[in-house]
Amino acid sequence: MFPKFPRTTWIIFLILTVTITLLFSKCESPSDGNDALGFPFPFYTYSGGRRNPEPPSRTYFNSIYLLLNLIIYFGIAYLLTYSIKKQK
Secondary structure, eight states: OOOOOOHHHHHHHHHHHHHHHHHTOEEOGGGTOEEEEOSSSOOEEEEOSOOSSOOSOSEEEOHHHHHHHHHHHHHHHHHHHHHHHHHO
């Protein structure tokens, strides 16, 4: 049903996802800032600091942005796998 992708594609995808998410995350809530995860589309944000009036929810999660990020990362991983196979 689903196409088979090489194991190296999945390994590169996993490494890209973790690395890019950690490198581009913002953790500024301890100093009255906001936290954000995701690149190029921030899929999770946390509004830190004092707010007046207090918001009903400080966290925001967008599953569409998460899906778009994962599609982009998988495309990059597939292109890298293809270029590695082409060089051999």
